[in-house]
Structures are given as C-alpha cells and as structure tokens.
Amino acid sequence: MAAKGGHHVPHPPRFPVEVWQIIFDLATDVPHTLVPELYEKSDCIRDQHSALEAALTTKRSLVLVCKQWQHMTMCYLYRVVLIRTGLNLLALDHTLQNYAAGNGSLVGTRSPGHWTQRLDITLDLSDESKCEELDRCVKRLADVIGSLPKLEIVSFAIPASAVIMPFRVLDSLRCSANSLRILDLSGGNFSPQVHQFEELLRDLPYLRVLRCWQLVWANGIIPSSILSSLTTLAVEQLVERVGHPGEGDLRDACVSLKEFIYYGMFYYFPRGFFIRYGAYLTSVKLYCTDSRWFREALDLLNEHCPNLDRFTFCLERLFSLDLPRVETWSFPRLSYLGVKLEVLDPYGFVFEFLPHLRNAVPTLRVFQLIFPGVVKELLKGPFSVSTLKKLNDLPFRVEDDQGNLLSDRLLRSDSPSGRALRKHLGK
Numbered sequence: 001m002a003a004k005g006g007h008h009v010p011h012p013p014r015f016p017v018e019v020w021q022i023i024f025d026l027a028t029d030v031p032h033t034l035v036p037e038l039y040e041k042s043d044c045i046r047d048q049h050s051a052l053e054a055a056l057t058t059k060r061s062l063v064l065v066c067k068q069w070q071h072m073t074m075c076y077l078y079r080v081v082l083i084r085t086g087l088n089l090l091a092l093d094h095t096l097q098n099y100a101a102g103n104g105s106l107v108g109t110r111s112p113g114h115w116t117q118r119l120d121i122t123l124d125l126s127d128e129s130k131c132e133e134l135d136r137c138v139k140r141l142a143d144v145i146g147s148l149p150k151l152e153i154v155s156f157a158i159p160a161s162a163v164i165m166p167f168r169v170l171d172s173l174r175c176s177a178n179s180l181r182i183l184d185l186s187g188g189n190f191s192p193q194v195h196q197f198e199e200l201l202r203d204l205p206y207l208r209v210l211r212c213w214q215l216v217w218a219n220g221i222i223p224s225s226i227l228s229s230l231t232t233l234a235v236e237q238l239v240e241r242v243g244h245p246g247e248g249d250l251r252d253a254c255v256s257l258k259e260f261i262y263y264g265m266f267y268y269f270p271r272g273f274f275i276r277y278g279a280y281l282t283s284v285k286l287y288c289t290d291s292r293w294f295r296e297a298l299d300l301l302n303e304h305c306p307n308l309d310r311f312t313f314c315l316e317r318l319f320s321l322d323l324p325r326v327e328t329w330s331f332p333r334l335s336y337l338g339v340k341l342e343v344l345d346p347y348g349f350v351f352e353f354l355p356h357l358r359n360a361v362p363t364l365r366v367f368q369l370i371f372p373g374v375v376k377e378l379l380k381g382p383f384s385v386s387t388l389k390k391l392n393d394l395p396f397r398v399e400d401d402q403g404n405l406l407s408d409r410l411l412r413s414d415s416p417s418g419r420a421l422r423k424h425l426g427k
Contacts, residue, residue: 039232082120095112202226233257334361340370369401
C-alpha cells in the first residue's frame with residue numbers, strides 16, 4: 001500500500017491546464033492526420049508515417065520531463081499509436097494489461113487506450129524473431145485492438161509476405177464499432193471470406209472511408225448497409241460476382257458515397273461501378289498509369305457522373321507529340337483538375353496544355369500538379385516573363401503540389417530563369 005501511495009496524481013501546475021494543452025498541441029500536432037481533417041487526405045495515410053514518428057519522439061520527451069508533465073501529456077502520447085515491430089506490440093500490450101489490472105504507472109488514471117484515436121500497424125508478421133511465434137503475435141494484436149475502444153482511424157500497412165492476416169484481427173475492430181470512421185486495409189495482406197468482411201462492415205455503422213485491395217460486390221450491388229454511411233471508397237480491384245447473394249434493387253438504397261479512388265489498371269476499369277453509382281459521385285481519383293485506356297475512362301465519367309466536380313488522374317508520362325491526342329479528351333464540367341505525371345517530357349507540355357483547358361473546361365477553378373518531382377523539374381526549367389503572364393492570365397489557379405500558386409513558385413525559383421525574372425521585374 002505504501003508503494004502505491006507514491007503513485008499519487010500530481011498537483012496541478014501553476015499555469016492553467018488549458019494553457020499547457022495549447023502548448024502541447026502546438027508541439028505535437030501533425031496536420032491532417034486525425035478526423036475530421038483526414039477525410040480530405042485519406043489517400044495520403046501511409047505518407048504520414050514519418051511525420052507521425054517524429055511527433056511521437058517529441059511526445060515521449062514531454063512525458064519524461066516530470067510527473068506533472070507525464071500526467072498531462074499521456075493523452076497526447078497515446079492519441080496516435082504506431083505498431084512497427086514486435087517489441088512495440090509487446091510493450092503496448094503489457095501497458096494496457098497493467099492498467100486493466102489497476103497497476104498502471106499513474107494510479108487513478110483510466111487506461112491510455114481510451115485516448116487512442118488512430119492506430120497504424122506496419123508490423124512485419126513474417127519476422128518471427130521480433131514478433132515471437134506467429135499465433136501468439138496475432139492474438140496479442142487482436143487483444144490490443146480490442147483494448148482501444150475509441151478508435152476513429154485504423155490503418156494496416158504490413159510489408160508484403162506470405163503471411164495472410166487472420167480475420168480475428170479485423171474482427172476485433174467491432175470493439176470500436178461506434179467510433180471507427182476510416183479503415184485502411186490497402187497495405188495489408190488480407191484475404192477474409194467475402195461474407196465475413198461484409199458482416200464486419202455492416203457492424204461499423206459510422207464508417208466513412210474504406211480503403212481495401214479488393215471488394216467483392218454482389219450482382220453489381222454493394223450492400224446498402226455499407227453505402228448508407230460510406231462517403232469514400234478506394235480500391236485496386238472490384239470483383240463483380242454474379243449469383244452472389246445480393247440485396248436487390250439499388251433504387252431503394254440510401255447511398256452516401258461521394259468519392260471513388262481507383263488504383264487498379266485501366267484494363268480492368270470498373271465500368272459497371274460507374275454505371276450504377278456514377279450519379280452519386282462528386283470526386284474521382286484514378287491513380288493508374290496506362291494512358292491507352294484513359295479516353296475510355298473519361299467517356300464513362302462524362303456519361304455516368306453528371307455531378308462530378310473534382311477529378312484527379314495519374315499518368316506515367318506525356319510528350320508534346322501527345323498534345324493533339326490530349327486535346328481530343330473531353331473532360332466533365334469540373335471545378336478542380338489534379339494531374340499526377342511521374343515524368344514530364346518536355347518542359348513546355350504543361351504550358352501548351354493549359355490554354356486548351358481554358359476552352360475545354362470553362363468551369364475550371366483550380367488546376368494542380370500533384371507530383372513533387374515534376375514541380376521541381378518545372379522550377380529548374382527555362383521560363384520567361386511571358387510564361388508568368390500566361391499563367392496569371394488564365395481564368396483558373398495553377399497550383400503546385402502544396403497548393404501554392406505555380407507563378408509565385410516560379411518567381412521565387414533559384415534557377416537562372418527565376419533570378420533573371422526577378423531582376424527583370426525589379427524584385
């Protein structure tokens with residue numbers, strides 16, 4: 001009893017707790033990584049891991065300052081949990097078990113699992129030397145997920161291996177059924193039975209974003225119990241299984257779906273999906289690289305997506321020789337067009353393409369180059385005062401990958417053209 005008496009809750013600090021909370025927020029916040037901000041950036045979940053790891057280092061330092069700071073910053077430390085190794089998993093499991101048994105480091109404090117809003121798992125299950133024996137590791141992972149009852153975001157980015165994640169790990173998500181908003185399975189090796197997965201999704205009534213490698217849909221109809229809450233669906237493959245028990249006619253379904261993200265090949269483009277659900281979509285992102293099928297995809301969007309407002313597409317490369325073909329592309333009436341070109345050859349293509357958009361998409365308000373490498377090449381290339389004037393004369397914004405005006409970036413560029421341009425303008 002005497003030992004436990006030493007674990008009392010510290011006295012409040014001299015400054016108001018609200019002041020400390022603002023300080024800790026500023027020190028540890030990573031933008032667009034929690035709900036609701038992440039809804040708009042859900043296709044960047046795995047790109048955020050490095051920033052989250054850096055913030056975790058800061059949080060650990062804050063917790064170790066003193067007992068008072070430990071008490072105030074525990075909720076920040078456990079708000080986002082990253083499980084990268086078997087040791088991470090083991091330590092987290094022991095901590096949660098200790099608090100459940102009343103033996104936590106801060107007596108009188110509830111389990112830190114109640115503070116966890118986001119869980120990212122990058123655990124390599126094929127490395128048994130770090131993760132102990134596989135079955136025990138899987139059980140521990142399921143127990144940990146079940147001890148985090150207020151999860152809003154769960155992401156699996158497990159390295160490719162021969163190990164298939166058992167369904168009981170996913171099944172443990174039912175403990176967060178009423179809080180879970182974003183589920184990302186696209187980076188994990190999951191092959192659950194179709195019925196198991198459908199039943200799980202039915203038990204997540206407030207899920208808004210689902211990212212998965214494959215989704216099997218019955219007779220071309222996605223269960224209405226999923227679509228009633230889901231606003232964003234991201235897949236690499238849609239498998240239409242004729243004869244699979246479905247839910248009947250789509251006309252009576254309540255569909256909340258607004259955004260579709262496709263990572264598969266244009267060759268397997270989900271034509272049936274757009275025929276059935278295109279009228280609901282306001283945003284489409286096609287992260288594919290085969291330009292041969294792109295025209296067919298555009299035709300589908302024009303025909304079946306009358307409410308489309310934002311469109312992002314990815315192609316490996318475009319040449320100036322492609323411009324006559326590109327100018328035959330017919331885009332829907334968009335306000336936003338994002339282009340991810342992995343290779344830009346030559347430099348002038350973008351500036352030849354933009355005037356075409358002025359007439360082809362009169363409703364356009366923003367054109368964005370979303371690949372940092374291409375933006376970097378543009379900033380290095382030759383440009384002049386006339387280039388800057390053409391950009392500024394367009395009736396829509398031309399943005400870089402960060403949402404800045406491209407003309408401003410060109411003007412601030414440290415390239416010879418940028419320096420010459422500033423000198424000419426007297427800046």
